[in-house]
Amino acid sequence: MVELAIDNKISRTSVEDPLAPPCMTPGAMAGSKPFVAAPEHNIKLGFPGELPDDWKEKAIARMGYLAETNRAFKVYLDTCMKCGACTDKCHYYMGSGDPKNMPVARQDLLRGVYRRYFTFAGKYFPKLVGAVDLTKEVLDDWYSYYHQCSECRRCAVFCPIGIDTAEITMAARDILDHVGVGQKYSNEIIGKVMDVGNNLGLNAKALKATMEDLEEDIEDETGVAVRIPVDEKGADILLITPSADFFAEPHIDGLIGYAKVFHEAGVSWTVSSYASEAANFGMFIGSEENMAVLCKRIQKAAKDLGVKRIIFGECGHAWRVAYNFLNTLGGPFDFLDQNYPIPQHILEFTWGELQKGTLNIDKSRNDEYRLTYHDSCNVARASRMGDEPGGQFEIPRNVLKAVTNNYFEMPEGTTKEQTLCCGGGGGLLTDDLMDIRKKGASPRMHALKQVEEDHGVTHMVAICAICKTQFAKMMPEFGFERDSILSVHQLVSNALIMEGQVDEDDEDDDDMDDVPAVSGAPATGGSL
Amino acid sequence: MAYELDGATIEADEEGYITDLGAWTPELAGLIAKDENIEMDDERWEVVNFLRDYYEEYQIAPAVRVLIKAVKKSMGKEKGNNKYLYTLFPYGPAKQACKIAGLPKPTGCV
Numbered sequence: 001m002v003e004l005a006i007d008n009k010i011s012r013t014s015v016e017d018p019l020a021p022p023c024m025t026p027g028a029m030a031g032s033k034p035f036v037a038a039p040e041h042n043i044k045l046g047f048p049g050e051l052p053d054d055w056k057e058k059a060i061a062r063m064g065y066l067a068e069t070n071r072a073f074k075v076y077l078d079t080c081m082k083c084g085a086c087t088d089k090c091h092y093y094m095g096s097g098d099p100k101n102m103p104v105a106r107q108d109l110l111r112g113v114y115r116r117y118f119t120f121a122g123k124y125f126p127k128l129v130g131a132v133d134l135t136k137e138v139l140d141d142w143y144s145y146y147h148q149c150s151e152c153r154r155c156a157v158f159c160p161i162g163i164d165t166a167e168i169t170m171a172a173r174d175i176l177d178h179v180g181v182g183q184k185y186s187n188e189i190i191g192k193v194m195d196v197g198n199n200l201g202l203n204a205k206a207l208k209a210t211m212e213d214l215e216e217d218i219e220d221e222t223g224v225a226v227r228i229p230v231d232e233k234g235a236d237i238l239l240i241t242p243s244a245d246f247f248a249e250p251h252i253d254g255l256i257g258y259a260k261v262f263h264e265a266g267v268s269w270t271v272s273s274y275a276s277e278a279a280n281f282g283m284f285i286g287s288e289e290n291m292a293v294l295c296k297r298i299q300k301a302a303k304d305l306g307v308k309r310i311i312f313g314e315c316g317h318a319w320r321v322a323y324n325f326l327n328t329l330g331g332p333f334d335f336l337d338q339n340y341p342i343p344q345h346i347l348e349f350t351w352g353e354l355q356k357g358t359l360n361i362d363k364s365r366n367d368e369y370r371l372t373y374h375d376s377c378n379v380a381r382a383s384r385m386g387d388e389p390g391g392q393f394e395i396p397r398n399v400l401k402a403v404t405n406n407y408f409e410m411p412e413g414t415t416k417e418q419t420l421c422c423g424g425g426g427g428l429l430t431d432d433l434m435d436i437r438k439k440g441a442s443p444r445m446h447a448l449k450q451v452e453e454d455h456g457v458t459h460m461v462a463i464c465a466i467c468k469t470q471f472a473k474m475m476p477e478f479g480f481e482r483d484s485i486l487s488v489h490q491l492v493s494n495a496l497i498m499e500g501q502v503d504e505d506d507e508d509d510d511d512m513d514d515v516p517a518v519s520g521a522p523a524t525g526g527s528l
Numbered sequence: 529m530a531y532e533l534d535g536a537t538i539e540a541d542e543e544g545y546i547t548d549l550g551a552w553t554p555e556l557a558g559l560i561a562k563d564e565n566i567e568m569d570d571e572r573w574e575v576v577n578f579l580r581d582y583y584e585e586y587q588i589a590p591a592v593r594v595l596i597k598a599v600k601k602s603m604g605k606e607k608g609n610n611k612y613l614y615t616l617f618p619y620g621p622a623k624q625a626c627k628i629a630g631l632p633k634p635t636g637c638v
Contacts (some may be wrong), residue, residue: 198635206586465637
């Protein structure tokens with residue numbers, strides 16, 4: 001019987017089980033460390049520039065402060081019973097086999113130190129309770145392994161007592177920042193938002209020029225003058241979207257989709273050059289203070305422009321921050337129209353328009369695609385959409401199914417609340433972490449292989465800028481085309497026939513035959 | 529890290545992006561490209577020059593779409609796509625070409 005079962009499994013599919021536990025390899029990822037932030041990047045965020053002489057006292061003091069002021073953090077540190085339910089649930093453990101990437105073990109890097117300095121047993125009988133002295137080696141281990149967690153919370157779904165590893169990672173990074181050991185990628189970027197308004201450093205002049213260029217493209221391709229307004233006072237809606245939407249593929253195809261939907265819905269909208277960023281890396285580094293600074297920029301932009309509503313574009317952690325913290329850290333928003341959700345997700349808006357019937361959709365314009373949907377971790381496990389529980393799973397799928405004909409789900413256990421992270425979230429989307437990014441992406445890539453084999457799926461769709469960039473980079477590593485990751489609103493854009501639209505192909509002569517009509521155009525795809 | 533060129537030392541960050549943008553010269557571009565295993569030719573120079581011109585006007589690298597459009601205009605539509613740009617700069621047209629052009633690395637979720 002056992003043999004038969006094994007045979008069946010092998011003959012059923014040649015694809016690797018996406019959730020297969022790895023071969024354990026202690027120390028496999030010990031050398032993985034992102035670049036350390038320069039002193040000026042740390043200081044700008046209110047942290048010491050470099051490791052001070054009394055770093056140990058400072059680190060312990062910060063840990064004590066967090067345990068005192070954040071009850072959840074203290075409970076998480078106190079209550080783990082080592083049941084092991086989380087051990088094989090982390091995509092970085094599945095991909096790397098390094099036992100310190102088992103969520104419980106990664107947490108214990110911090111928990112051991114907490115026990116040593118903040119519990120009775122740890123103070124007097126450290127060895128009996130796994131309490132550990134804080135040394136430079138321990139600090140280095142924190143820096144390494146707390147940058148091998150994307151704060152995606154998949155492990156938390158399986159924890160019987162609800163310990164949220166993401167909170168522990170955030171606390172660890174916060175402590176590291178408080179002793180001058182910040183991560184270059186996140187801290188430099190937060191500083192850029194403070195200076196310029198977005199992660200890219202895209203100034204108002206460049207933003208306006210890029211959007212004007214995009215308006216011309218849309219008009220050339222469809223014959224319809226769709227606007228992408230920047231800093232337009234008195235517009236009804238302020239769109240807060242990741243700056244990747246202004247810059248990279250396939251993100252920008254999603255932005256074109258939002259613009260077309262707003263156009264057809266007949267609403268006035270604008271982006272802001274002051275708050276031209278949805279992403280809030282303050283969350284990644286666990287810094288409430290920095291998260292609040294970025295949230296407040298959105299409030300200021302909304303006030304200055306006199307808008308009535310705020311809508312967020314396709315960005316995973318931005319929605320996590322917006323949904324949970326925009327009102328408390330960036331509010332009050334009593335000056336907005338209270339009849340609409342504050343904030344609202346672009347997918348809620350588009351789904352609403354689809355239900356109202358304001359959008360003229362021809363699904364067959366997406367028939368070249370066979371699609372599956374990757375639930376972005378931050379949307380799936382840290383937020384909601386719409387009025388119903390599970391709306392964050394159903395609304396994106398409803399929209400996709402309303403604009404395409406060929407939709408397939410990835411294997412159970414890899415979607416919705418159990419979705420696998422893309423491998424680049426939580427501040428890990430940086431070239432210096434490419435190895436762990438690839439290892440972290442592998443479970444999702446194997447799940448995609450499974451639907452490719454079972455259903456002939458050609459493209460995966462996501463609603464997060466980080467997911468899109470990470471997958472564009474990872475696809476070729478796993479035998480897929482770089483451009484097989486798409487934006488949801490790119491597919492909306494393809495299927496939407498606007499009033500007065502004349503497809504480019506209809507007018508063009510023969511030599512443009514190999515250029516697809518824009519409304520049905522595939523992504524030219526790929527990250528930078 | 530740093531580049532050594534004709535006895536001069538040109539400082540760069542951990543990933544090889546030069547830190548003083550004014551220190552860039554075409555010779556340095558050739559050296560950075562060599563480090564990246566890229567042989568500069570006319571088409572690659574066109575991309576690099578376009579990036580530098582755009583940066584001079586806007587103090588930021590152009591969106592990939594803008595770059596593609598420019599390439600399409602000058603090299604023809606069969607080359608005006610992301611795939612072709614990846615054949616010129618295998619690590620990604622913007623990041624790798626920016627490095628060679630002596631511009632800062634595009635940061636964020638890109």
